[in-house]
Amino acid sequence: MGQVFKAFSVAAMLTLISFSFGVSAAEWKExxxxxxxxxxxxxxxxxxxxxxxxxxxxxxxxxxFEPMLTAWSKTLPEGVELQPSPVIFNASMQLHAKAFYAAEVLGVVDTVHPALFKAIHVQRQRLASKDEIRGIFVANGVDGEEFDNVIDSFGVSSQVRQSDARVRASQISGTPSIVVNGKYRVSARKAGSQANMLKLADHLIAMEQGQIE
Incomplete structure (x- = not known):
């Protein structure tokens, strides 16, 4: 399974490289x-x-998109940070959002975040129940009781509500989407590709830094 996930990562990076030519910074239009x-x-x-x-x-x-985004996030300049925010359109998404914030609270995002993606898209697990998600955490070194104490905690529930508020404020209708500094919404449909989403994000970051108009 690890080889399959690596194949996706390599394919994603090749996609990023293949779109290195496209819309130039001067041509990005609101x-x-x-x-x-x-x-x-x-x-x-x-x-x-x-x-x-x-x-x-x-x-x-x-x-x-995730391997591309992870690689890109390592190139961000000082004073710029990436904030993942799960969307919540239904009950299963709410459970998955709780899983993400539980991983944040437990300090295991680096391992559990990709493991949750892998479980669904490579191992074909639905992760439709708390017990299934608990199994992913435990398989990645988290004590089961610690997971139980966190998953329904006030802190996690509060983070889920805040994430939902960001989704509504950003008028997100599809994923993946990016919002730069709470001002500019970027989607693959408008940017032209997932690779272009990141190029456009770089452009908008430079705008926010005052480097370009």
Whole structure:
């Protein structure tokens, strides 16, 4: 299974390289390639530029996007941070959102986040119950009782509500989507590809930094 996941990662990176030629920075147009949120929302501290990734564990496009996004996030300049934010359109998505924030609370996002994607898209598990999700955590070194104490905690539930509020404020209708600093919404449909989403995000980050107009 690890080889399958690596194959997806390699394919995603090749896709990123293949789209290295496309719309130039000077050609990115508001309304055509990205949308301005009116009103926007406060994404983080005033001295930080936050790139919010809206995703769903059940979304195959998010699964292929994740390795690209992870590689890209390592290139972000100082003062810019990536904030994953699960979308919640139904009850199963709410459970998956709780799983993500439980992983954050337990400090195991680096291992559990990709494992949840892999379980659904490679191992073909539905992860439709708390017990199934618990199994993923335990398989990745989390004590079962610690998971039980966190998954329905006030802190996790609060994070889920905040994530849902961000989805509504961003008017997200599909995944994966990116919002730069609570102002600019980027989708693959408008940007032209997942690779272009990241190129456009770089452009919008530079705008927020005052490097370009």
């Amino acid at each position: 309304g055509e390639h990205y949308d301005v949120l009116k009103p926007g929302f406060r994404a983080g501290a005033s001295d930080t530029i936050v790139v919010t990734e809206f995703f769903s564990y059940g979304c195959p496009h998010c699964f292929t």
